[in-house]
Amino acid sequence: MQNFSALSLLRRAFGGHESWQPQWRTPEPKPEYDVVIIGAGGHGLGTAYYLAKEHGITNVAVIERGWLGGGNTGRNTTIIRSNYLFSESAALYDHSVKLWETLSQELNYNVMYSPRGVMMLAHTIHDIQVFKRHVHANRANGVDNEWLTPEQAKDFCPPLNISAKLRYPVLGASLQRRGGTARHDAVAWGFARAADAMGVDIIQNCPVTAIRRSATGEVEGVETERGTIRAKKIAVVAAGHTSVVMNMAGVRMPLESFPLQALVSEPVKPAFPCVVMSNTVHAYISQSDKGELVIGAGTDAYVSYSQRGGLHVAQHTLDAICELFPMFRRMRMLRNWGGIVDTTPDRSPIIAKTPVPGLYVNCGWGTGGFKATPGSANIFAHTIARDEPHRINAPFTIERFRDGVMIDEAAAAAVAH
Amino acid sequence: MSSLRTASGGRIDRTKTLRFYFDGRSHTGVQGDTLASALLANGEYLLGRSFKYHRPRGVVAAGSDEPNAIVNLTRDAARSTPNVRATTIELYEGLHAESQNRFPSLQVDIGAINDLLSPLLPAGFYYKTFKWPASWWQRVYEPLIRAAAGLGRAPTLPDPDRYVGRWAHADVLVVGAGPAGLSAALAAADAGVRVVLADEQSEFGGSLLSEPTEMQTWLAEAIATLAANPRVTLLPRTTAFGYFAHNMAGLAERVTDHLANPPPHLPRERLWQIRVKQVVLATGALERPLVFPNNDRPGIMLAGAARTYLNRYGVLPGKRIVVATATDSAYRAALDLRAAGADVAVIADLREAPGEIADEARAAGIAVRTATSVVGAGGLQHVAWAALAPVAGGAPEAVPCDALLMSGGWTPAVHLFSQSRGKLRFDADASAYLPDVSAEHERSAGACRGVFGLAEAQGDGAAAGASAASGKPYTPSAATPNGGGWLGLMPNAPAKKAFIDFQNDVTAKDIKLAVREGMRSIEHIKRYTTTGMATDQGKTSNMNTLGVASGALDATIPQIGHTTFRMPYTPVTFGGLAGFSRGDLFEPIRMTPIHPWAAEAGAVFEDVGQWKRAHYFPKRGEDLHAAVARECLAVRASVGMFDASTLGKIEVVGPDAAEFLNRMYVNAWTKLGVGRCRYGILCREDGFVRDDGVVGRIAQDRFHVTTTTGGAAGVLNMMEDYLQTEWPELDVWLTSTTEQWAVIAIQGPKARAVIAPLVEGLDISREKFPHMAVAECTFAGVPARLFRVSFSGELGFEVNVPADYGRAVWEAIYAAGRPHNIVPYGTETMHVLRAEKGFIIVGQDTDGTATPDDAGVGWAVAKSKRDFVGKRSLARAAMTGPSRKQLVGLLTADPKTVLEEGAQLVDDPHQAVPMTLLGHVTSSYYSATLGHSIALAMLVNGRARIGQTVHVPMPNGAIAVRVVKPVFYDPEGARLDG
Secondary structure (H helix, E strand, C coil), X not given: CCCCXXXXXXXXXXXXXXXXXXXXXXXXXXXXXXXXXXXXCHHHHHHHHHHHHHHCCCCEEEECCCCCCCCHHHCCCCEECCCCCCXXXXXXXXXXXXXXXXXXXXXXCCCCCECCCEEEEECCHHHHHHHHHHHHHHHHCCCXXXXXXXXXXXXXXXXXXXXXXXXXXXXXXXXXXXXXXXXXXXXHHHHHHHHHHXXXXXXXXXXXXXXXXXXXCCEEEEEECCEXXXXXXXXXXXXXXXXXXXXXXXXXXCCEEEEEEEEEXXXXXXXXXXXXXXXXXCEEEEECCCCCEEEEEEECXXXXXXXXXXXXXXXXXXXXXXXXXXXXXXXXXXXXXXXXXXXXXXXXXXXXXXXXXXXXXXXXXXXXXXXXXXXXXHHHHHHHHHXXXXXXXXXXXXXXXXXXXXXXXXXXXXXXX | CCCCECCCCCCCEEEEEEEEEEXXXXXXXXXXXXXXXXXXXXXXXXXXXXXXXXXXXXXXXXXXXXXXXXXXXXXXXXEEEEEEEHHHCECCCCEEEECCCCCECCCCEHHHHHHHCHHHCCCCHHHHCCCCCCCHHHHHHHHHHHHHCCCEXXXXXXXXXXXXXXXXEEEEEEECCCHHHHXXXXXXXXXXXXXXXXXXXXXCCHHHHHCCHHHHHHHHHHHHXXXXXXXXXXXXXXXXXXXXXXXXXXXXXXXXCCCCCCCCCCCCEEEEEEEEEEEEECCCEEXXXXXXXXXXXXXXXXXXXXXXXXXHHCECCCCEEEEEECECHHHHHHHHHHHCCCEEEEEEECCCXXXXXXXXXXXXXXXXXXXXXXXXXXXXXXXXXXXXXXXXXCCCEEEECCEEEEECCEEECCHHHHHCCCEEEEECXXXXXXXXXXXXXXEECHHHXXXXXXXXXXXXXXXXXXXXXXXXXXXXXXXXXXXXXXXXXCCCCCCCCEEEECCCCEEHHHHHHHHHCCCCCHHHHHHHHCCCCCCCCCCCCHHHHHHHHHHHHCCCHHHHCCCCCCCCCCCEEHHHHHCXXXXXXCCCCECCCCHHHHHHCCCEEEEECCEXXXXXXXXXXXXXXXXXXXXXXHHHHCCEEEECCXXXXXXXXXXXXXXXXXXXXXXXXXXXXXXXXXXXXXXXXXXXXXXXXXXXXXXXXXXXXXXXXXXXXXXXXXXXXXXXXXXXXXXXXXXXXXCCEEEEEEECCCHHHHHHHHEEXXXXXXXXXXXXXXXXXXXXXXXXXXXXXXXXXXXXEEEXXXXXXXXXXXXXXXXXXXXXXXXXXXXXXXXXXXXHCCXXXXXXXXXXXXXXXXXXXXXXXXXXXXXXXXXXXXXXXXXXXXCCEXXXXXXXXXXXXXXXXXXXXXXXXXXXXXXXXXXXXXXEEXXXXXXXXXXXXXXXXXXXXXXXXXXXXXXXXXXXXXXXXXXXXCCCCHHXXX
């Protein structure tokens, strides 16, 4: 792997940058691998990386229907935080935040992790109760999260409108200072490059058409449009299409897939210092290093595999943004896009072994999987390598829905009374 | 600076002079100018600086495809708009514009040092560096990058302008009012259908506006015919920015941006959401720049744009002109300029054998060099020469000029077609992606599907318009390529500083670097280099990117594919998309009929869903706690009244109504007698409590169901979902009656005494109207449903009257209660009273993870029922047993300590982090009645822990609490009967 640094950039500048090598190879699939990972998003590529790095398993293929990082990894609003309510979730997401903190150095790829603070706004008494519950639980779990008055919230984010005349005035906020953003494409590319360097084959434009199982049930390999690939371990990390892929192995997943939209404004000079989220008025916003305001909209009400949502959903987000930040009303939407998010009944992920021997699945991240990328990949690699879950993902089984052991972050955040 | 305005011609009004300001300097233009044409006329070439290298930039295009000439437009302090294309700004008197992304000035910009450092700043350089030391990313590097990036400055004051929206239907929507679109609209209107014609420009005409005079009569007549037709809606200055599912289009109409003094009654923008039977896309084509070193110098512009500036605005792009082209159309510009008196030094045509038009040019005295490539340009802030070289090889020749016009051919504007999910195909003859398979009821006409030429476009548009009106299947005629064209880097030209995406400073060299580094998908190339991601969304750059990538990847363009076209076609104002939804209209404010009375009584309100609910009724000098203490004591001692109108109400009616409720709710309903009510619990499919409320049986086949305030709409949806999809055989119908009834709760030992004089036709004595009775009666002269229910533990009634009578009945009760010192109370007191009794609030004491048994209402579950929503889930292993959290009460040692809601519970407050958490405080109040604080909590295995002590870890130390039963007041229920 060519080293990336200011010095290497300078040295190669003299050669007109002609001597840079591909950041990853474009290999033909081999007939057999130790592990086949289906889905070359951040979670899948990261899984391959940690399999090679921490478990010495390098005979790995990551196969991808389209181009690597082209699904939700490259479509999300890049928010990173770990101030989740339940201890199981806090452990999972905080494991990830800790990996984010050194990921650029780890991968020799600047993923631009920017802990600029994630602030969540409370607009009702119910919000206050819920957010304070989070603050208390996070403190006991060692996760930073603090309660701010409206004035403190405005100090932290000067554009915020805290007028009492708002339809839903800001009554306070919770702030995780270690939360922030990162550069989404760089995460996929950085993991891809580092995994490739350790021998992992990343095979793009290779749709999987079937998962082969032996007479006794365990997995044997996958059929793809580019031929059969044998493997005794298959890991499915296919986000919005996980249920489709798992159906190929005869496993019905407790997932529903919805279109989720996001949009950016035209780029402007620094105008927004942090990340702000508001569940009550349905908006979240930050500003990218390029200067675009990055705004997340909601999911459509209906399941779909179409990577676009309804205009009214984007409108509802923008009216909320304009209420909270009325100076942005004259800004303009530059791009709007959609992704397909896979949601579980309790809105927490599944990172687990499956009823099929040799088949593993990592899915159900819903609207918030980006933040978990390194952590999820790290413990999923552990699960595959050891054929048993890591301590952190042990609760995130498929069977929890059968048994009723939910980790219901949505319920904990939502229900109004 | 010398004027480049022609003496005559164009669509401008030379008699109306307009004064305007650019970077503080005063200039004049004329009515009909754009800011760009007026600046060009004044000899101002340098209009902006690029994103990354801060290179000097001028006008490239004449429309919304402009990548370079973007400015900040300021009307006043609060009306500042960044990143506006000078080419689309209609000039008005007193206009103020400023260049962007430069310091200290446009002419002398420190950021231009980046241009010198550009060898260190190739595509993606930021992924390779700024990693050491790690802490510097956030402290040093990122702030530097952020400050350097961005273009204009975001406004800092709230925008005072108004934005509105319209929803419309039509038979045919025609997008684009050029020759094809006008012809389509005329043909569709002729067929008698309703037509909407939208065009982004201020005038209809499209490419006709850039033609010399011959077509102007037809244009004027076409517009007049359409304007006279009442079934036709004409929308100039309106961009169709989005094409959505089921033939829905989003259109942004700019209503007042072109006016010097917008009248206050007009909105700034109007968002149209139009659903139509058929769409005709007549969106034209965009000219491609040529890619060669320094092709971004001010003074280098598209040949078609130059023709527009000349024929539409009466402005010459320069006095000595070089034309570089790969197609015929640029000759038209050269000929028109020559006719207008400019010196056209040479036309350099990439092709060996251009068409007849080359002879026409030669005949006009213009030198034509065929098989000649433009391989460079000179000059710094203004082009000074063009380097021309034979394609076959040989030394380039520098030809002096002050304007270099280029044309790489025309790219059909397939954006909306592709947005609609139509499939494109690459046409090698046209060097373009063209519409192939439609996904919507839509057809493309004219240049946007590769049909070029005025007459051809008119004919194509007319056929498309007629077929759209009839709705019949339509097979368009074959496309007519425009002769020639070139994609990518010019032959023999170096890739360095040969710009593809002008605004984002992406060069041909960057594209090649991306490919070299393994970015083989066009999406990777786009994201790695940011090509096509600037505010022009790649209108001028996408095809050239493909051209360069094709060479670098050694793949054909169809093998590479294309990036996804996404809305919006051009950027759309946030305010326009938000529209009316602002301030009080952001979301509807729902108010009960009693709201005005409460407001007059000085109530403080809280938001609960969309409702405003009276939170408490402070008397002079009282804060929340004082008011609530007074209200609570009054209810317990005598009587209080509470506006419960926000509770959701659903009328469940039909022969199978009881069976339906049996299946929905955990309770049994069959045996509930008419005139009786019952507390119902609704679970989700997963067995957790979703909602609760009292359900009264009004008749054998009629139930009055109440829900929580926030849950009303969701519960009705859920019921309809089950009724329509799971149990369609049930003969039941559901009606939301939330807003039909005003509901007043009268609670307290004197409740019966207060209402007795108001009730007619019903004996409400203790014996005849016991707890959990319901009956219809006349109440204060109004038809009513009276419930004998209590959410306070006191003797209680809830009277439902038609909403219009709500306030009158409230006032009647208040008057009747005066002798008993009745107090109106709000939601906070309601919460305290119910907490004293241990009654749960769904959503506060439960959070979607509590079963009925967890919440202490397991008694409500009819275990013998065959099925109900959630029954199967409740049988799961983890839904019972000692791991469950259960509702308990908590008492602090110090009666004055009120726990914080949301605070956590642990066994050992000194354990290491992360702690083992046992639950949390769900409700916590100071009880004036009891003289001490009370709290409800969900606690692991809570009922078995009653009598034990647990701890609440707080930032400044833990609080020990005793676990008790969740009923603090009148556990025997003796007070229910007053």
